[in-house]
Amino acid sequence: MSRFLKEQYRSMEAYTPGEQPRDMQYIKLNTNESPYPPAPSVVEAMNAEQVELLRLYSDPTAKNLKEKLAGLYGVRPENVFVSNGSDEVLNFAFMAFGGQGAVFPDISYGFYEVFAELYAINAEKIPLESDFSVDYRKYCGKNQLVVIANPNAPTGMTIPVWQIEEIVKSNPDAVVVIDEAYVDFGGETCLPLVKKYDNLLVTRTFSKSRCLAGGRLGYAFASPEIIADLEKIKYSTNPYNINRLTLLLGEKTVDAEDYYQEKCRKIEETRAWTTAQLEELGITVLPSKANFIFMKTDKMDGGELYKTLKAKGILVRHFTNPRICQFNRVTIGTKKQMETFIDTLKEVIL
Numbered sequence: 001m002s003r004f005l006k007e008q009y010r011s012m013e014a015y016t017p018g019e020q021p022r023d024m025q026y027i028k029l030n031t032n033e034s035p036y037p038p039a040p041s042v043v044e045a046m047n048a049e050q051v052e053l054l055r056l057y058s059d060p061t062a063k064n065l066k067e068k069l070a071g072l073y074g075v076r077p078e079n080v081f082v083s084n085g086s087d088e089v090l091n092f093a094f095m096a097f098g099g100q101g102a103v104f105p106d107i108s109y110g111f112y113e114v115f116a117e118l119y120a121i122n123a124e125k126i127p128l129e130s131d132f133s134v135d136y137r138k139y140c141g142k143n144q145l146v147v148i149a150n151p152n153a154p155t156g157m158t159i160p161v162w163q164i165e166e167i168v169k170s171n172p173d174a175v176v177v178i179d180e181a182y183v184d185f186g187g188e189t190c191l192p193l194v195k196k197y198d199n200l201l202v203t204r205t206f207s208k209s210r211c212l213a214g215g216r217l218g219y220a221f222a223s224p225e226i227i228a229d230l231e232k233i234k235y236s237t238n239p240y241n242i243n244r245l246t247l248l249l250g251e252k253t254v255d256a257e258d259y260y261q262e263k264c265r266k267i268e269e270t271r272a273w274t275t276a277q278l279e280e281l282g283i284t285v286l287p288s289k290a291n292f293i294f295m296k297t298d299k300m301d302g303g304e305l306y307k308t309l310k311a312k313g314i315l316v317r318h319f320t321n322p323r324i325c326q327f328n329r330v331t332i333g334t335k336k337q338m339e340t341f342i343d344t345l346k347e348v349i350l
């Protein structure tokens, strides 16, 4: 740390991304990327001509991509925001709407508390219930920025849309952010509520179900007024927040919806298979609607299991928070990868 850093950032703890090691070829089940490549039409859209066009700035209005997303999801382009990964729109939401404080679950996406600290927002972390579910009543009537991932991470568990509606309805003077990064793997979206309430912001990403984590593309739905606020922040930080190549690939991705739906169904199948295998081994698996499962075994400490699997070439994600340190989060890969995972696990714990 230099002596120049602002006082408020000196004790700030940055977000720790999942490791991306280069030392050997791992079966990488630690950062919830898709095991599948983007659709062929997306891959073919990239060529020398597109790279040469990088001399020009990208479209700051992202007009084409917004129109395509609006068409796919049945909203108006004024209801759509696009961002450099959904981390960026979450960042903007805390910056713009955190004035009265923020509430989110104690066990959730680790970035929320980093954003709260970055903007010196008073954050209340509401403990999940003992079964790791969210009790929606604890988020009602707060009139502070509410942020809930649905499905939640790293549990994979969902809350029903009617409970989200209760939260949105009971916080009319604050924004409610529902982070739907994993909704495409069998969850239920609260998007229809955007037409009914002017205080709901639904965030999504191309990183998981759209096989584009490295492209950095996120999007969000809300009332035109909330979208205008987010645009204002964007134009005050980085008007060209999405590069030309990613914009193009995003448009091609929306056009290839059927391909991605098929991949999502495949991941759901593999998730069901993996869960059944683990349960047969007596391992606890939380009910997941995401492209990962959250599991623990009483045969080995969570941190120990993480290290042992890594030594055998399988990367999973372990969190040191005492409430969940016995668990590991395992991304659903291809069926073959999951077979290797199960075989390795058997070697290790049986």
Ligand SMILES: *Cc1c(COP(=O)(O)O)cnc(C)c1O
Pocket (backbone or CB within 6 Å): 032, 084, 085, 086, 087, 088, 109, 149, 153, 179, 181, 204, 205, 206, 207, 213, 216, 217, 218
């Ligand atoms: C992965 C993830 C995101 C952000 O993903 P981006 O790559 O920034 O789009 C947001 N929320 C949750 C819960 C996630 O797991």
